Amino acid sequence: MTSPVGETGQQAIQRAARRAFTRQPYAEVTIRGIAADAGVSPSLVVKHFGSKERLFNSVADFGGAADQLLAAPLADLGRHMVLSLVSTRRTELMDPLLRVVFSLGNTDELALLRERFREQVTARLAERLPGEERALRAELIAGQLIGLGATLSLHRSGASAAATVEHIAELYGPALQRLIAGGTGQPPS
Structure with missing residues (x-):
């Protein structure tokens, strides 16, 4: 697996841990395997x-991804989210959200990942949204972002891989922005 240029040992460990905890149940993941x-x-x-438990807890943290995804004014948030997600996938060789869906593990581990995702991503987004049905719209936005990540994973050598980050944001961002604005398509005031 290729690592990003300039990656620290700690970043490499976290990247390896994300892969390990996504691909294997917690009980099968070892410190030695992550290190290798x-x-x-x-x-x-x-x-x-x-410890392995503390490493899992750091991997189950979506706070940094949420900070990055939500770091834009509401009027430009849909486009920003797409730019952020696609750029992260391409520069850091990982998706900041997909692990919540594709992780293996026991019921407790999966419940922890999903609860952290709800608290750190979906609930924070809902707090920022104007108007009615904020929680529903936040869940739908999160689902669309996860869907985008899954699409990019499925089509690693397809048209989406060849498209620029900006072009993907131009095409995908407006659908997110309609949900952000409350379904009107108008920028929030």
Whole structure:
């Protein structure tokens, strides 16, 4: 797996942990396996994170992704979210949201991931939205972003891979913006 240029050991560990916890149940993930995937020693993983449980908790945190996704005025939020998601996928070689859907694990682990996603992404978005049905619109927006991530994963060598980030935002952003504005298509005031 290719790592982004300039990635620190801690970032490489987190990237490897995201992959491991997404592809394997928690019980099957090992510090040694994460270290090998990250290209670091197991002792470095322990130094940075202390334990597998603490590493899982850092991977189950969507706060940074939400900060990045929501860092725009409401009038431009739909476009910004698409730019942010696609840029992150291309530069950091990971999707900030998809792990909530495709992670393996027991019921408790999946429930934790989903609850953190609801708290850190969907609920924060709902708080920012104007008008009626904010929670519903936030869930639909999150679903569209996850759908975009899944589409980009499925078509890694297709037209979406060849399209510029800006062009994808031009095509996909308006649908998100209609939900942000309350279905009117007008920018929020």
